[in-house]
Amino acid sequence: MREMGSAKRLIHVVAGVIRDVRGRVLLARRTEGRDLAGLWEFPGGKCEPGETPEQALARELHEELGIESRIGAPLIRVPQQYPDKTLVLDVREVEAWHGPARGREGQALAWVPVEKLALYDMPPADRPVVAALLDPPFYAVTPPLQDEAAWLATLDAALAAGLRRVQLRAPGTEPATWRRVAGQAVARCVAAGAQVLVNGDIDLARELGIGVHLRAAQLATLPARPDGMAVAASCHGADDLRHAERLGCDFAVVGHVAATPSHPDRAPLGWDGFARLREHASLPIYAIGGLAREDLVLAREHGAQGIAAIRGFFDAPVVR
Numbered sequence: 001m002r003e004m005g006s007a008k009r010l011i012h013v014v015a016g017v018i019r020d021v022r023g024r025v026l027l028a029r030r031t032e033g034r035d036l037a038g039l040w041e042f043p044g045g046k047c048e049p050g051e052t053p054e055q056a057l058a059r060e061l062h063e064e065l066g067i068e069s070r071i072g073a074p075l076i077r078v079p080q081q082y083p084d085k086t087l088v089l090d091v092r093e094v095e096a097w098h099g100p101a102r103g104r105e106g107q108a109l110a111w112v113p114v115e116k117l118a119l120y121d122m123p124p125a126d127r128p129v130v131a132a133l134l135d136p137p138f139y140a141v142t143p144p145l146q147d148e149a150a151w152l153a154t155l156d157a158a159l160a161a162g163l164r165r166v167q168l169r170a171p172g173t174e175p176a177t178w179r180r181v182a183g184q185a186v187a188r189c190v191a192a193g194a195q196v197l198v199n200g201d202i203d204l205a206r207e208l209g210i211g212v213h214l215r216a217a218q219l220a221t222l223p224a225r226p227d228g229m230a231v232a233a234s235c236h237g238a239d240d241l242r243h244a245e246r247l248g249c250d251f252a253v254v255g256h257v258a259a260t261p262s263h264p265d266r267a268p269l270g271w272d273g274f275a276r277l278r279e280h281a282s283l284p285i286y287a288i289g290g291l292a293r294e295d296l297v298l299a300r301e302h303g304a305q306g307i308a309a310i311r312g313f314f315d316a317p318v319v320r
């Protein structure tokens, strides 16, 4: 991969999610004199020529921590541009290991409960990794509202099947009706322990005590992040993502990745196009557009932490 005028190094880095018996995850602190010194990272390092990612990670974990390990399933691969290089951070679960783990290169170590990972200062490529460990993999967008009872019943079914992040959106609904039905939907989501955001309407989000999902067109005009609520954004290109990062959004939705009947006029990004956009942002991103739950593995291979969709969530059971 090249930038205009200047060739950047392309490096493949493998890192491991190592857990102790209490489920805490091991972070290591980058030592002085290296790039990104002082930041916390998942232990690992660069893949050497001729090594498989599994071999490289097992070698790095032995060199850095003195442990023997069995490398497990891929978690996420994050493509990321740094000033001097393009990186793919390829994160694997470490299935089994035996220790004791110690910082053999003078690096500090910390065993961190998963829900506290976001409190640690980490390199940009790690933010989507933490989201892949912590956040719901599916973000469902509600369908148009035709029959209120049926609409709420499909929401109930999706929540009962495990959906934990929902965007309330029903374009074309009369405002008073929407306010009332959205209120009922929020009560259901809260009871199920699901995070809920409403599309576009910051005032309604505040009134209902929920998050807001900004439309792409809102991003450029908004001077600051709406305070006191979760904030997500729809992004179609690099400019939108830059605005979303500037505002400090919690996550973004990028698409459309595959062809979808809702946008017949615009060409799909494809997974490669998606990954190129992802390289420049460190926000956690859900991929959207012609995708289903079954695409989660492919999405994670291209740096998406999850899948967002309308179809597929409200007509079939959701698996967490």
Ligand SMILES: Nc1nc2c([nH]c(=O)n2[C@@H]2O[C@H](COP(=O)(O)OP(=O)(O)OP(=O)(O)O)[C@@H](O)[C@H]2O)c(=O)[nH]1
Pocket: 013, 014, 015, 034, 035, 036, 040, 041, 042, 043, 044, 045, 046, 087, 089, 123, 124, 125, 126
């Ligand atoms: N091991 C590890 N590396 C990470 C993570 N996140 C992340 O951006 N990186 C980057 O991936 C690269 C890992 O290479 P390395 O550990 O062999 O570090 P290094 O200092 O020799 O790298 P350099 O030669 O590129 O400067 C570094 O540039 C590091 O900043 C992570 O979670 N774990």
